[in-house]
Amino acid sequence: MTIALMWEAKAAPDRAADLLTWARAQRLEPAPVRRETFTAPGERVLLITWWEGGYDAAVPELPDPPASLIARPVHRWRFESVGHTQV
Template structure:
């Protein structure tokens, strides 16, 4: 089995702080990801009080930075995964 190449990062925003958490992601996390030569793709998703970030690396994974604790209801969770294929591009469905 090959090593993990994808990191999933999930944070629950403190009450009423999701917009600020998204702002932190836009101004701090995204630039950090863009400067890393080993990052091949990243996506950010939000729903209700959550922010989820999926990052694909060339090989291996690196933990993502911590968001400011004042913006979080609890510490963010991170899980490394190994990509296992994928479906056709959305445009071909």
């Protein structure tokens, strides 16, 4: 079974590059099976990590960034895979 953790933060004004740098520098131990970082309009940074285990698996999550980097609290979601299709 695989779970995906999504971590999304909206940067404080003019801090998007700093938030992205901060998020990329965070290390998770143990390391996830896969880790991907995204940006979006509105100064948003999204990190998705994939882990082996069920929905309630104990896996490390990215912490909250320094308050000076964000415009609002971080959003977090956890998803359990129900299958994978090759396109």
